[in-house]
Amino acid sequence: MAVFTQVSLEDARAYLADYDIGEVLHLEGIEEGVSNTNFKVEATSGLYALTLFEAATPEDGLPWFMDYTLYLDRKGYPAPGPALKRDGQSLGRINGKSCALIKWLPGRWPRNPDTRHATSAGEYLAKLHLIGGDFPQIRENSMGLAAWPGLIARCEPRAAGSLRAQDILAEFREELGFLQTHWPSGLPVGAIHADYFTDNVLMSDDGKVTGVIDYYYACTDAYAYDLAVSLNAWGFTPGGQPMPQMISAFIKAYHATRPLSEAEVNALPLFARGSAVRFTLTRLYDLLNHDPSWVVKPKDPEAFYRRLDYHRGIKTGHTYF
Ligand SMILES: Nc1ncnc2c1ncn2[C@@H]1O[C@H](COP(=O)(O)OP(=O)(O)OP(=O)(O)O)[C@@H](O)[C@H]1O
Ligand SMILES: N[C@@H](CCO)C(=O)O
Known part of the structure; x- marks a missing residue:
């Protein structure tokens, strides 16, 4: 499971109030993954992933990762670019962890790839x-x-x-x-x-x-x-x-x-x-x-x-x- 840090719907709503994503309807912890905490966020404007960066992800790399995925996303590559807050920032903090709200992408990773x-x-x-x-x-x-x-x-x-x-x-x-x-x-x-x-x-x-x-x-x-x-x-x-x-x-x-x-x-x-x-x-x-x-x-x-x-x-x- 990969919910190392708990976030309640209230916590998420308070944090996500800085974004223009409409109303936050639902928050669901994602079991998969071994490095970071991930939640699936359903808002009236669509689906997102809320990632809380845990110790394995280098803090000083976060601005680079955000700028790179935004660059890819804007050029049409299917990367989960970050949503930006009203002040233009992609990174924030929730429950003591750095975090980002990123695009939710469709599909499933292949369990038995051929x-x-x-x-x-x-x-x-x-x-x-x-x-x-x-x-x-x-x-x-x-x-x-x-x-x-x-x-x-x-x-x-x-x-x-x-x-x-x-x-x-x-x-x-x-x-x-x-x-x-x-x-x-x-x-x-x-x-x-x-x-x-x-x-x-x-x-x-x-x-x-x-x-x-x-x-x-x-x-x-x-x-x-x-x-x-x-x-x-x-x-x-x-x-x-x-x-x-x-x-x-x-x-x-x-x-x-x-x-x-x-x-x-x-x-x-x-x-x-x-x-x-x-x-x-x-x-x-x-x-x-x-x-x-x-x-x-x-x-x-x-x-x-x-x-x-x-x-x-x-x-x-x-x-x-
Ligand atoms: N932007 C996204 N769009 C759709 N699904 C996502 C997204 N981000 C994460 N997921 C889902 O959450 C799962 C876990 O995410 P991820 O692999 O990024 O976790 P991690 O712990 O950061 O990474 P890893 O286990 O590779 O170290 C993925 O397998 C995928 O199903
Ligand atoms: N992909 C890596 C783990 C996460 O980076 C591995 O399979 O060892």
């Missing part, structure tokens, strides 16, 4: 880069290559009690050396989503993208890195086994919409290794610091760890096609 879903998702990732890539504000990737040594160090104290975690961290220290030496540079860079997982892509019943949500890791980085993150998210079974037909459907649709340069294709295996390390580490950190009394279940780091071996065996990015 190549049809992967095709539409690949097309919309490319559109995100084409439409929003030139967003003029810069935000460093706080979960990029430079952050991984620190993430390993933060996992280490808790890993003392787990031989498996120690093995993974020892291997990652070596892998990191390789990634740092070979990390591609000089590729096209712009605003990227950086967390384009199936549960962040809403779709219609016929498998077409209707909304892309959750921009709270978005940043300025290589488009090909965003593609590698997404291939890891869409192209593997929940247990971490590759599904080459899903990888192929996703990358072909991406390439048909935003053609990749040869240098970008060549960078993909390394970027995919890096992204496998990134998500294994954040999941491992969450698992090592998990308190069994918490209702949110930690995600499985092993499933991401398994992706690493697959990408190590890929000699050229053309294999993904």
Whole structure:
């Protein structure tokens, strides 16, 4: 469940009085999600999501996230742009947390995605880069290559009690050396989503993208890195086994919409290794610091760890096609 902070209908009405959204009719806590508190808001002017930002979302990134999603929304991309208060602000505070009222987007994220879903998702990732890539504000990737040594160090104290975690961290220290030496540079860079997982892509019943949500890791980085993150998210079974037909459907649709340069294709295996390390580490950190009394279940780091071996065996990015 993802209602970490309670908000009553009265609290919400008092806060939302600063917006021109009509009367607030209904407020419903959203069970899904692991990072922030979300409510569905029904007002006479339509549906919205009220998000309260919890500790996992960096406070100093909030203005960037709001401006970026507003930019995307205004350019016609299906992003949940923030509603603005009468004073023009998109951010506020409710019950001690920073919050935003954002557009409610239709659709449901695909529970059992097939190549049809992967095709539409690949097309919309490319559109995100084409439409929003030139967003003029810069935000460093706080979960990029430079952050991984620190993430390993933060996992280490808790890993003392787990031989498996120690093995993974020892291997990652070596892998990191390789990634740092070979990390591609000089590729096209712009605003990227950086967390384009199936549960962040809403779709219609016929498998077409209707909304892309959750921009709270978005940043300025290589488009090909965003593609590698997404291939890891869409192209593997929940247990971490590759599904080459899903990888192929996703990358072909991406390439048909935003053609990749040869240098970008060549960078993909390394970027995919890096992204496998990134998500294994954040999941491992969450698992090592998990308190069994918490209702949110930690995600499985092993499933991401398994992706690493697959990408190590890929000699050229053309294999993904
Ligand atoms: N703008 C929106 N439009 C429609 N549905 C939304 C919107 N925002 C959130 N939701 C719904 O709420 C659920 C949880 O939201 P979200 O994934 O953003 O939670 P989170 O805790 O911030 O993220 P995560 O679990 O990925 O870290 C989504 O799966 C979606 O069903
Ligand atoms: N998408 C991430 C979690 C939230 O960013 C994961 O699956 O590990």
